[in-house]
Amino acid sequence: MKWEDNVRKVVPYVAGEQPQKKGIIKLNTNECPYPPSPKVEGRMKQMDYQDLRLYPEFSEKTMLSDMLVSYHGIGKEQIFIGVGSDDVLSMAFLTFFNSDKPVFFPDITYSFYDVWAEVYGIPYEVKPLDDDFCIRREDYLKENGGIVFPNPNAPTGVFMDVSEIEEIIAANRDVVVIVDEAYIDFGGTSALPLINKYDNLLIVRTFSKSRAMAGARIGYAMGNERLIRYLNDVKYSVNSYTMNRMALELGAACMEDDAYFKEICSKIIATRERTAKELTALGFTFPPSYGNFIFAAHNKVKAQDIFEKLKKHDIYVRYWNKPRIDNYLRITIGTDEQMDALFAALREILA
Amino acid sequence: MKWEDNVRKVVPYVAGEQPQKKGIIKLNTNECPYPPSPKVEGRMKQMDYQDLRLYPEFSEKTMLSDMLVSYHGIGKEQIFIGVGSDDVLSMAFLTFFNSDKPVFFPDITYSFYDVWAEVYGIPYEVKPLDDDFCIRREDYLKENGGIVFPNPNAPTGVFMDVSEIEEIIAANRDVVVIVDEAYIDFGGTSALPLINKYDNLLIVRTFSKSRAMAGARIGYAMGNERLIRYLNDVKYSVNSYTMNRMALELGAACMEDDAYFKEICSKIIATRERTAKELTALGFTFPPSYGNFIFAAHNKVKAQDIFEKLKKHDIYVRYWNKPRIDNYLRITIGTDEQMDALFAALREILA
Numbered sequence: 205m206k207w208e209d210n211v212r213k214v215v216p217y218v219a220g221e222q223p224q225k226k227g228i229i230k231l232n233t234n235e236c237p238y239p240p241s242p243k244v245e246g247r248m249k250q251m252d253y254q255d256l257r258l259y260p261e262f263s264e265k266t267m268l269s270d271m272l273v274s275y276h277g278i279g280k281e282q283i284f285i286g287v288g289s290d291d292v293l294s295m296a297f298l299t300f301f302n303s304d305k306p307v308f309f310p311d312i313t314y315s316f317y318d319v320w321a322e323v324y325g326i327p328y329e330v331k332p333l334d335d336d337f338c339i340r341r342e343d344y345l346k347e348n349g350g351i352v353f354p355n356p357n358a359p360t361g362v363f364m365d366v367s368e369i370e371e372i373i374a375a376n377r378d379v380v381v382i383v384d385e386a387y388i389d390f391g392g393t394s395a396l397p398l399i400n401k402y403d404n405l406l407i408v409r410t411f412s413k414s415r416a417m418a419g420a421r422i423g424y425a426m427g428n429e430r431l432i433r434y435l436n437d438v439k440y441s442v443n444s445y446t447m448n449r450m451a452l453e454l455g456a457a458c459m460e461d462d463a464y465f466k467e468i469c470s471k472i473i474a475t476r477e478r479t480a481k482e483l484t485a486l487g488f489t490f491p492p493s494y495g496n497f498i499f500a501a502h503n504k505v506k507a508q509d510i511f512e513k514l515k516k517h518d519i520y521v522r523y524w525n526k527p528r529i530d531n532y533l534r535i536t537i538g539t540d541e542q543m544d545a546l547f548a549a550l551r552e553i554l555a
Numbered sequence: 556m557k558w559e560d561n562v563r564k565v566v567p568y569v570a571g572e573q574p575q576k577k578g579i580i581k582l583n584t585n586e587c588p589y590p591p592s593p594k595v596e597g598r599m600k601q602m603d604y605q606d607l608r609l610y611p612e613f614s615e616k617t618m619l620s621d622m623l624v625s626y627h628g629i630g631k632e633q634i635f636i637g638v639g640s641d642d643v644l645s646m647a648f649l650t651f652f653n654s655d656k657p658v659f660f661p662d663i664t665y666s667f668y669d670v671w672a673e674v675y676g677i678p679y680e681v682k683p684l685d686d687d688f689c690i691r692r693e694d695y696l697k698e699n700g701g702i703v704f705p706n707p708n709a710p711t712g713v714f715m716d717v718s719e720i721e722e723i724i725a726a727n728r729d730v731v732v733i734v735d736e737a738y739i740d741f742g743g744t745s746a747l748p749l750i751n752k753y754d755n756l757l758i759v760r761t762f763s764k765s766r767a768m769a770g771a772r773i774g775y776a777m778g779n780e781r782l783i784r785y786l787n788d789v790k791y792s793v794n795s796y797t798m799n800r801m802a803l804e805l806g807a808a809c810m811e812d813d814a815y816f817k818e819i820c821s822k823i824i825a826t827r828e829r830t831a832k833e834l835t836a837l838g839f840t841f842p843p844s845y846g847n848f849i850f851a852a853h854n855k856v857k858a859q860d861i862f863e864k865l866k867k868h869d870i871y872v873r874y875w876n877k878p879r880i881d882n883y884l885r886i887t888i889g890t891d892e893q894m895d896a897l898f899a900a901l902r903e904i905l906a
Contacts, residue, residue, distance in 0.1 A: 205781070207755045210654040210700060216791030222612055230609075239605035245851035253599050254590035254771040256805070258581075259763070261573055287638065290794040298674075303561040322650075351560060378557035404558045412610070417802035419607040430556070440567030441674035443641040449770035450801035454607070527835035 217319040220522050229545055231536040234358075234387075234497050236416035238471070238539070240454075241464040244417070247457035248450075255449060263447045264436065265319055271459040272424055276396060281429040287446050289386055289410035289423030294320055296406055296425065299438040300380035301326045303349030310339055312529055314384065314430075316359050337362045337491050337499075344372045349394075351376055352504040354384035356392050359522065359534040363392045370395070380431065382406045387495035388413035389469050390476070396426060398554060403428035403466030414469050415426045415458055422447070422455045472496050476537045482547050483535075489530060490532075497536045499529075506552055507531045517549040568670040572713075580661055582887040583871040585709075587767035589822070589890070591805075594813040595768070597809035598885050606800060611791065614798045615787065622810040623775055627747060632780040635787060637796050640761035642735055644703075645671050647757055650789040651731035652677045654700030661690055663880055665709050666736065688713045688842050688850075689695050693721045705735040707743050709727055710873065710885040712844030714743045714893075721746070726751045727866030731782065733757045738846035740765035740820050741827070747777060754779035764847055766809055767821050773798070773806045823847050827888045833898050834886075837905060841883075848887045850880075856905055859880045868900040 207298055218341040219359035220233035265268060273280050286292035297320040301307045306329040309317045321328040337360040344351055351372065356363040372382045373395075388394050394456040396407050406427040412418035425435065439446070458465075476493060483490065483500055490500035501507060511533055524535040537543070570583035582624040614620060624631050626802045637643035641874035648671040652658045657680040658694060672679040682694035688711040695702055702723065707714040724732045724746075736758055739745050747758050758780040776786065790797070809816075827844060834841065834851050841851035862884055864873040873885040888894070 207651070207731050209650060210730060211785045212650050212653040212789055213785070213790045214788050216788050217795060218791075219610070219795040223609060224612070233610055235606050236610065236612065240607050244607065248602060248604050249600070253596040253805075254589050256595065257587050257589065257767040259570070259573060259576070259586065259769040259770070261585055262570075265898060266652055287794060287797055287799075291797070294793050299563050300558070300561060302563040303581075308872075319792045322788060352640075379561060380558050386690040399749075403556055406654075416608040418610040418796075421611070421796055421799040432558075434559075434562045434564070437565050437567050438563055438674060439563045440569075441670045442645050443638060444568060444570040445644070445772055446638055448638075448772040448799065449801050451799055454604075554603075 208553050212247065214319070214323050214486050217316045223520060225518070228520060229402050229520040229538060229541065230520050231538050231546065232522045234495070234536045235418050236413060236468065236496070237537070237542060238416055238468045240416045241254050241458055243457045243461045244454050249452055253449065257355055260452055262312050262449060263452070264355060266452045267456040268452050269512060271456050278345055278399070278426055279429065281362050282399065282426055282432055284425040284439070285526050286423050286425070288412060288421045289384065290316060291406050292343055292423040292425045293382070293384060293492045294434055295439050295442070296382055296408070297321065297326060298324050300382070300406070301350040302523060303379070303424035305347060305349035305548050307350040308344055309351065309352045310349045310357065312337060312360060314354050314393070315524070321333055338365055341368055341371055345375050348379060349375070352377045352384065354380040354386060355395065356387045356388055357379060357493035358387060358494070358495060359497065359529070360491055360499045361495040361497060362491050363494035366398070370398060370492060373398060373405050377402070377404055380404050380406060384408045386410045386413055390496050391473055392494045403430060406431055410489050411455060412459065415465060416468060417454070417458060420451050421456055424452055451501045471536050475540050475543055478540070479535070479537060479543050482543070483538070488549070497534050499532050499534050501531045510550070510553055511540070513553045514549055518548055521551070523552060563674070565670070565674050568667045571762070572871060574871060576869070579869040579871060580889060581871050582889050582893065582897065583873045583886045585764055585846070586769050587764060587819065587823070588888070588893060589767055589819045591767045592766050592809050592812035593806050594808045594812045598804055599670045602801065602804055610797050611798060611800045611803055614803070618807040620801050621811065622743050622807050625775060626810060628870045629750070629777055630780065633750065633777055633783055635679055635776040635783050635790070636798060637774050637776070637790070639763060639772040640735065640759050641667060642797060643721055643759050643774040643776045644733070644735060645735055646671065646786060646790050647759070648677060649675050650786050651757070652701040652862050654701035655728070656698060658701040658703065659699045660703045661708065664687060664706050665877070668703055669731070681701070690715055692719055692722055696726050699730060701730045701732070701735040703735065705737060706746065707719035707845035709738060710845060710848065710880070711842055711850045712846040712848060713720060713842050715748070717744050717746050724749060728753070728755055731757060732757050733759060735759045735867060737761045737764055741845055742824055743845045748779050753779060757782055762806060762809065767815060768805070769811060769817060771802050771805055773802055804845045823888050826894055830886070830888060830894050831893070833894070837898070837901050848885050850883050850885050852882045853905070858884050861901070861904055864904045870897055870900055
């Protein structure tokens with residue numbers, strides 16, 4: 205059909221499976237195994253459905269925005285809120301990577317980066333991680349149109365020290381550097397304090413992992429006021445109201461409960477360390493993880509085989525049939541009980 | 556700062572004011588004056604906050620999607636769901652208007668169209684409405700990169716007959732024609748049946764007006780399966796999960812209550828007709844409206860004066876200081892009581 209000539213043709217990102225089957229152990233999309241804070245439940249019961257007839261408030265003028273500002277000790281003009289960190293990152297790509305020079309990101313990383321580059325027509329170059337899955341700083345010191353990487357990296361879990369990140373930012377003052385901190389709450393140290401030193405740094409966060417609210421779709425970014433203003437200009441050129449009233453309210457309720465947040469992060473970290481020991485005993489190797497997942501290869505059995513066999517045990521983990529990582533499984537850290545079920549299944553599969 | 560060279564610089568859309576003051580009469584953003592269906596309240600109380608830890612289902616595989624498909628009697632592959640019709644339209648611009656030829660839309664129309672064209676770098680030409688604010692079909696018969704217009708048009712309220720729309724679609728089989736039916740439920744006839752005849756037609760709807768759920772951010776599009784597939788490819792290249800769990804659930808609950816939906820639409824239409832009589836008596840002229848608003852000019856007093864004075868009465872209507880429409884007010888149809896307050900204020904202002 206002739207109209208198809210004008211269509212933007214893209215190969216979309218493929219998210220992890222969302223099986224609807226009951227009783228499965230879902231360790232494939234890095235969701236939190238614990239429910240959100242009970243404060244979220246309380247707020248849900250208090251919401252007035254009649255308010256839904258009215259448009260929401262502008263995201264940056266909400267209670268949620270105020271709470272994030274105060275929690276992180278940043279300025280009111282230093283925050284941007286979006287529909288999960290995917291929305292925030294997508295907007296940031298569209299806003300800041302508007303150059304003829306290639307954007308740089310690692311070869312093994314969040315697999316949405318090249319998809320965003322393709323959909324917005326942004327040139328890019330991937331920079332191979334070293335054999336330990338570490339970012340090679342020297343790769344990021346060449347002329348480029350912008351830089352983006354997660355820290356800790358996904359799906360590897362590898363954490364880069366903030367001093368190394370600072371070197372990259374300092375060497376690239378003429379472009380925007382995005383540090384995607386989706387997994388920062390599981391033991392890493394944030395680069396956030398650098399936003400007041402470097403006006404070209406954008407830090408991105410999500411409620412989907414450590415805050416147990418993947419279903420509410422909340423993400424945010426922090427940076428220099430001017431950076432945030434540009435981001436908002438593009439956002440308000442796409443959709444005035446991206447955050448619905450329910451997400452704004454429940455997100456604010458979540459932020460009220462720091463004790464619960466700290467508790468679930470600690471539990472996940474403890475389970476991760478226990479899982480690391482068990483996986484080692486089972487013959488897996490993996491880089492030390494700072495995320496709520498472990499990226500592991502077995503010394504004898506192929507990842508794809510294990511992946512398929514775990515499914516038959518109703519245990520879903522993540523597998524990518526891609527160069528360099530096609531012998532690895534990304535295993536989300538669940539509850540201790542879920543991990544025990546995983547170890548039992550693995551013992552059976554590997555026997 | 557050097558990084559600013561790479562920034563996409565745009566002039567964002569400016570939505571109507573969202574004053575937080577209590578007790579104001581808000582007739583400025585075409586919200587519904589009635590609350591959503593009580594079924595929405597019921598569903599809100601049943602929602603399990605624990606589910607929020609999990610990502611939502613993919614929008615086109617939800618109960619909401621099923622209900623829209625069955626309500627409109629279309630195929631399962633003919634629906635696309637987004638974060639309000641703004642998200643749907645924005646995605647459609649990005650997906651379908653990917654040509655060097657200009658996209659056509661009216662000069663007086665939804666003022667987001669040129670903003671989307673600018674942010675995505677889409678060439679466009681505006682086509683002046685005639686003196687009665689009607690679309691001149693002949694303007695849309697020249698070579699173009701796509702066509703978009705609302706029916707009924709906003710902010711004029713003017714409705715174009717489906718047979719005339721069909722002429723435009725039939726004459727433009729080589730591009731996509733988007734008919735934005737945000738206001739179709741207030742008396743107009745939908746072009747929806749044409750989607751099975753013309754594979755280049757996309758119909759866009761919203762829950763923000765007739766379904767009283769502006770705060771939930773739900774919109775959708777219907778069209779040929781192939782059109783919808785392209786749209787989903789772009790959407791899944793931007794954000795896998797745009798609809799949060801709450802919106803998906805509450806949207807489905809809303810669709811369960813067709814009697815309530817019909818009742819509030821009838822009430823708004825009745826109040827609109829009463830408002831039309833009163834405004835005429837007060838010296839206003841306006842095209843016949845098929846929306847939940849009236850676009851009116853006064854025969855003596857300037858629109859901007861009335862706009863400012865109404866604000867002092869705590870009544871907000873919409874005013875644009877733009878060529879051709881700078882003597883018009885767009886007045887949302889509220890409840891009968893709200894309109895009585897408006898008439899009283901107008902009588903005082905115009906006296």
